[in-house]
Amino acid sequence: MKGRVYLDHNASTQVHPEVVAAMLPYFGERFGNPSSVHGFGREAREGLEIAREQIADFLRVAKEEVIFTSGGTESDNLAIKGVAGARGSGHIITSQIEHHAVLRTCEVLEGQGFAVTYLPVDGDGLVNPDDVRRAIRPDTILITIMHANSEVGTIEPVEAIGPIARERGIPFHVDGVQTFGKVPIDLERFGIALLSFSSHKIYGPKGVAGLYIRKGTKMVSVQHGGEHERRRRAGTENVPGIVGFGKAVEIRAREMDAEAVRLTALRNRFWAGVQSRVQEVRLNGHPTRRLPGTLNMCFRHVESESIVLGLDLKGVGVSAGSACTSGNVEPSYVLVAMGVPLDWAMGSVRATLGRENTDEDIDYALEVLPPLVERLRSLSPAAVP
Amino acid sequence: MNYSETLIDHFRNPRNAGMMREPDGVGEDTFDGCGDLARFYLRVVDGRVVDVRFQTYGCGPTIAASSAGSELATGRPVADLVAVSEQDVTAAVDGLPDERLHAAQVVAGALRAAARDYLSRRSAPSGSEVRQHA
Numbered sequence: 452m453k454g455r456v457y458l459d460h461n462a463s464t465q466v467h468p469e470v471v472a473a474m475l476p477y478f479g480e481r482f483g484n485p486s487s488v489h490g491f492g493r494e495a496r497e498g499l500e501i502a503r504e505q506i507a508d509f510l511r512v513a514k515e516e517v518i519f520t521s522g523g524t525e526s527d528n529l530a531i532k533g534v535a536g537a538r539g540s541g542h543i544i545t546s547q548i549e550h551h552a553v554l555r556t557c558e559v560l561e562g563q564g565f566a567v568t569y570l571p572v573d574g575d576g577l578v579n580p581d582d583v584r585r586a587i588r589p590d591t592i593l594i595t596i597m598h599a600n601s602e603v604g605t606i607e608p609v610e611a612i613g614p615i616a617r618e619r620g621i622p623f624h625v626d627g628v629q630t631f632g633k634v635p636i637d638l639e640r641f642g643i644a645l646l647s648f649s650s651h652k653i654y655g656p657k658g659v660a661g662l663y664i665r666k667g668t669k670m671v672s673v674q675h676g677g678e679h680e681r682r683r684r685a686g687t688e689n690v691p692g693i694v695g696f697g698k699a700v701e702i703r704a705r706e707m708d709a710e711a712v713r714l715t716a717l718r719n720r721f722w723a724g725v726q727s728r729v730q731e732v733r734l735n736g737h738p739t740r741r742l743p744g745t746l747n748m749c750f751r752h753v754e755s756e757s758i759v760l761g762l763d764l765k766g767v768g769v770s771a772g773s774a775c776t777s778g779n780v781e782p783s784y785v786l787v788a789m790g791v792p793l794d795w796a797m798g799s800v801r802a803t804l805g806r807e808n809t810d811e812d813i814d815y816a817l818e819v820l821p822p823l824v825e826r827l828r829s830l831s832p833a834a835v836p
Numbered sequence: 837m838n839y840s841e842t843l844i845d846h847f848r849n850p851r852n853a854g855m856m857r858e859p860d861g862v863g864e865d866t867f868d869g870c871g872d873l874a875r876f877y878l879r880v881v882d883g884r885v886v887d888v889r890f891q892t893y894g895c896g897p898t899i900a901a902s903s904a905g906s907e908l909a910t911g912r913p914v915a916d917l918v919a920v921s922e923q924d925v926t927a928a929v930d931g932l933p934d935e936r937l938h939a940a941q942v943v944a945g946a947l948r949a950a951a952r953d954y955l956s957r958r959s960a961p962s963g964s965e966v967r968q969h970a
Contacts, residue, residue, distance in 0.1 A: 529915055717931065754871075754893060756896060757847075764848065797871060832864075
């Protein structure tokens with residue numbers, strides 16, 4: 452039996468060895484506080500600014516437009532609350548399938564008197580740009596739509612939504628946590644004013660992320676204290692993490708395109724293999740407009756978590772579409788918004804591939820998954836005629 | 837999530853899975869929160885359960901608890917089985933995480949329903965009993 456196969460890269464990734472090597476000196480001799488004026492501080496500051504430059508170059512923006520945060524969730528919170536706080540009141544447009552970092556933040560703002568429109572998606576998980584146009588009101592202060600959904604991988608038409616926002620003078624925030632470093636993002640052409648992006652989805656360390664803030668975007672800070680990050684985000688920067696993030700982005704710049712081609716082929720082979728071996732299975736997400744390594748499938752008459760546990764016992768790590776907490780299994784809100792029938796949605800499994808996955812990994816997954824599904828179905832009363 | 841070795845063993849190798857033709861008692865229970873469903877079939881001789889089969893749709897712990905519950909019921913007097921508790925089922929899988937206690941609830945509920953079905957068939961023939969947790 453093969454050792455362990457990790458197919459959960461949308462959750463997190465293994466830190467690239469070159470990234471670890473780049474970070475190490477900043478735990479040791481370059482440990483200083485980047486705000487300090489002495490040499491120790493300057494060394495740390497230098498690491499920080501090199502990383503900022505690596506990321507700015509990758510995004511083709513000015514260094515001053517990139518700030519560092521503690522994670523994608525903080526970036527989303529800062530972008531949305533920052534714009535909302537600068538305006539004081541108004542209307543926000545988002546979608547029903549955003550990450551909780553966006554949805555919960557919008558809900559909190561609703562509690563503070565802001566109005567929020569949660570746009571529906573179609574069966575493939577796509578937001579319709581015409582819906583965005585129709586939802587705009589005279590008091591709309593922000594449009595926030597994700598670049599790609601983490602569960603199903605559907606890539607939203609941000610290139611069509613951004614120009615609508617720009618035309619109306621409304622800042623456009625994009626949660627790019629799942630796409631940054633995986634698929635191209637053209638901030639200028641897409642009309643993006645704010646972009647959230649994260650390190651640990653692209654082989655960098657956890658606890659570090661970024662927010663691109665286009666020059667001139669009016670926002671307030673959410674966290675108060677010192678004058679770090681151009682007064683956008685108080686708090687001593689996570690220097691080793693940021694240095695690692697910069698390195699991870701530099702590596703993505705050279706590996707991203709070829710990897711996207713390879714992972715798309717691998718993912719498609721996985722899906723074709725599942726389809727030919729398992730009955731009553733469906734693909735979730737857009738057939739082509741989708742993150743390269745993302746494959747979300749529903750197995751009818753089987754519950755997600757039993758598949759996840761069964762695969763885990765075979766050394767394969769995937770994630771469940773439905774999550775059971777305190778005996779309350781919620782079908783994925785993303786699949787529900789896409790109109791996936793409940794008896795299918797309860798059996799959704801997400802496999803997300805990454806740089807270390809090989810053909811052999813997929814062969815192994817295809818060897819263990821079909822008999823597992825068959826065995827679980829044989830136990831299920833629903834599957835028995 | 838950490839599961840006991842006993843639970844994992846029942847999940848990997850479920851005992852007594854499947855249907856039973858013309859059972860002496862049938863009962864099921866569902867958990868509204870997650871749609872988990874367990875159904876038990878009993879063969880009873882002289883007031884004692886001699887054979888059990890189950891069919892379960894649910895997460896790993898619910899499948900494992902069904903298998904353990906089927907062993908728990910085998911050989912037991914039906915009069916006892918009507919009082920089987922969640923704690924009995926939880927103990928049979930060597931414990932459940934707090935977030936998975938519903939597995940024992942569904943299985944205990946289905947076993948009790950099957951036992952009651954047997955008893956009610958004896959007094960007056962009727963269909964199988966179905967219970968539902970809120």
